[in-house]
Amino acid sequence: MMIEGRKKAGIFQKRKRPRTCVGCGAEEGKKNLLRIVRSPEGVISVDPTGREPGRGAYLCISLECLNLARKKNALSKALKVPVSASFYDEVAMYIKAKLDGQTNEKEKYINSKFLDLVGLSARAGMLSVGQDKVLQELKKGKKMLVLLTMDCSNNVERAIAGYKEREHCTVIKLDFLDRKTVHSKLNLGKTQILGLPLDSGIAKKIEALVTEGVGDYE
Numbered sequence: 326m327m328i329e330g331r332k333k334a335g336i337f338q339k340r341k342r343p344r345t346c347v348g349c350g351a352e353e354g355k356k357n358l359l360r361i362v363r364s365p366e367g368v369i370s371v372d373p374t375g376r377e378p379g380r381g382a383y384l385c386i387s388l389e390c391l392n393l394a395r396k397k398n399a400l401s402k403a404l405k406v407p408v409s410a411s412f413y414d415e416v417a418m419y420i421k422a423k424l425d426g427q428t429n430e431k432e433k434y435i436n437s438k439f440l441d442l443v444g445l446s447a448r449a450g451m452l453s454v455g456q457d458k459v460l461q462e463l464k465k466g467k468k469m470l471v472l473l474t475m476d477c478s479n480n481v482e483r484a485i486a487g488y489k490e491r492e493h494c495t496v497i498k499l500d501f502l503d504r505k506t507v508h509s510k511l512n513l514g515k516t517q518i519l520g521l522p523l524d525s526g527i528a529k530k531i532e533a534l535v536t537e538g539v540g541d542y543e
């Protein structure tokens with residue numbers, strides 16, 4: 326009981342203590358900020374762990390906020406020591422690398438999650454593969470989520486344009502999927518168009534994933 330109580334108090338405390346970005350001034354959870362630390366010996370460095378001893382200053386992981394901080398000399402003020410231009414450059418490089426890494430990770434996640442969901446819908450018999458099949462369903466009056474590969478032809482886009490106008494389908498062109506991938510990863514042939522019932526849970530999941538990057542990605 327005691328341990329549980331203490332644990333809860335700990336979580337509560339963490340949530341209650343946002344940090345302020347020295348660039349834009351916004352308050353954020355510690356997790357979303359980059360910590361810069363001045364060690365007890367007076368050395369300034371990026372602190373990826375967020376736990377190095379010393380005086381800390383926080384920045385959003387954004388080059389914009391770093392530039393704001395640079396203009397205001399904010400790191401120097403917060404850490405109470407002179408901070409050189411080259412240190413700001415070093416932080417800029419760190420932030421760039423971190424942002425690139427996040428983009429790649431997120432893309433990888435969306436890719437694999439997308440393939441999982443489409444594979445699942447195929448196995449459940451919900452997936453229409455190819456222009457003929459998709460048009461067949463649309464002609465029957467079914468509302469569909471239509472997925473196009475990035476290399477799909479104008480003809481395919483034109484064929485569904487009318488249905489899209491009459492709101493029979495939501496059309497999403499996927500900038501990460503090509504015919505070859507559909508063939509090799511999904512085993513569905515080299516098709517450029519896939520469709521599934523628009524109001525199905527799986528279509529909603531796919532739509533959220535590819536339009537907003539929503540999923541259980543962390």
Ligand SMILES: [Zn+2]
Binds near residue numbers: 348349350390
């Ligand atoms: Zn900021």
